[in-house]
Amino acid sequence: MAATASSLASQFSGLRREVLSREAVPSTPLFLRSVHSRIRLPASCRPPRGVVAMAGTGKFFVGGNWKCNGTRDSITKLVADLNDAKLETDVDIVVAPPYIYIDQVKQSLTDRFEISAQNSWIGKGGAFTGEISAEQLVDIGCKWVILGHSERRHIIGEDDQFIGKKAAYALSQNLKVIACIGEKLEEREAGKTFDVCFQQMKAFADSISNWTDVVIAYEPVWAIGTGKVATPQQAQEVHLAVRDWLKKNVSAEVASSTRIIYGGSVNGNNCSELAKQEDIDGFLVGGASLKVQLSNIIY
Numbered sequence: 001m002a003a004t005a006s007s008l009a010s011q012f013s014g015l016r017r018e019v020l021s022r023e024a025v026p027s028t029p030l031f032l033r034s035v036h037s038r039i040r041l042p043a044s045c046r047p048p049r050g051v052v053a054m055a056g057t058g059k060f061f062v063g064g065n066w067k068c069n070g071t072r073d074s075i076t077k078l079v080a081d082l083n084d085a086k087l088e089t090d091v092d093i094v095v096a097p098p099y100i101y102i103d104q105v106k107q108s109l110t111d112r113f114e115i116s117a118q119n120s121w122i123g124k125g126g127a128f129t130g131e132i133s134a135e136q137l138v139d140i141g142c143k144w145v146i147l148g149h150s151e152r153r154h155i156i157g158e159d160d161q162f163i164g165k166k167a168a169y170a171l172s173q174n175l176k177v178i179a180c181i182g183e184k185l186e187e188r189e190a191g192k193t194f195d196v197c198f199q200q201m202k203a204f205a206d207s208i209s210n211w212t213d214v215v216i217a218y219e220p221v222w223a224i225g226t227g228k229v230a231t232p233q234q235a236q237e238v239h240l241a242v243r244d245w246l247k248k249n250v251s252a253e254v255a256s257s258t259r260i261i262y263g264g265s266v267n268g269n270n271c272s273e274l275a276k277q278e279d280i281d282g283f284l285v286g287g288a289s290l291k292v293q294l295s296n297i298i299y
């Protein structure tokens with residue numbers, strides 16, 4: 001049995017071979033940046049630094065957001081499956097268990113995986129009942145935190161500025177941040193997708209001064225948990241727009257080096273087509289990261 005994170009990573013190895021076998025490769029820096037982020041090219045083939053900035057790892061990124069799911073037993077089983085799975089070496093794989101199982105997962109999952117929290121407090125810990133601080137997450141071995149997830153924005157009511165400040169504080173404590181953005185269905189239908197995403201990006205950019213440890217997750221709300229995955233074209237359009245926004249509002253280097261991953265009903269059947277898009281650098285997977293998927297593993 002192999003869990004979806006490994007399934008996605010394995011499918012990705014097939015994709016890399018496919019990209020490498022293409023005869024004609026357009027040579028725009030953006031395309032090179034994108035291809036380079038997905039395939040391991042010999043050093044002699046890599047675009048020179050300065051032409052295409054390659055800060056960060058540039059690796060494809062697969063995150064599993066387990067949300068508020070699981071029990072001690074089901075997580076023991078999932079971890080065993082992940083530990084047994086055949087995984088690509090050059091894909092960053094991160095799992096985000098519920099807080100109370102982080103220590104269990106950290107103790108039992110191999111170092112091949114990094115652990116993320118699904119939230120963190122806006123500042124230093126103290127008298128904040130029910131909250132978990134960035135310092136505490138670092139203390140138990142978390143490397144990442146997901147911030148700005150739409151479920152926290154729209155169900156819990158966190159606003160853009162609050163989320164931006166959380167990101168800044170987490171980064172200041174050496175937690176890497178998966179910064180989520182995305183529009184609701186009515187916003188897309190009103191033609192406001194870019195406005196919403198750019199406003200959410202601005203709140204992050206107002207608080208973040210160093211983007212090295214940030215991955216942006218574009219997660220259209222209408223695609224989360226609905227089975228209605230964005231088409232590869234819909235996702236690519238927004239990823240490209242967000243990268244362009246970063247270029248204009250932060251820097252060309254940050255735009256080219258920051259990974260922008262897609263989330264929303266990703267599974268073993270649809271991930272390959274999405275991953276072929278130039279500006280999709282990975283996935284944040286919810287429901288499918290809890291399930292076993294055998295059918296589409298490509299070696």
Ligand SMILES: O=C(CO)COP(=O)(O)O
Binds near residue numbers: 219264266288
């Ligand atoms: O919210 C998500 C990941 O953070 C996506 O969830 P689903 O993959 O279940 O749609």
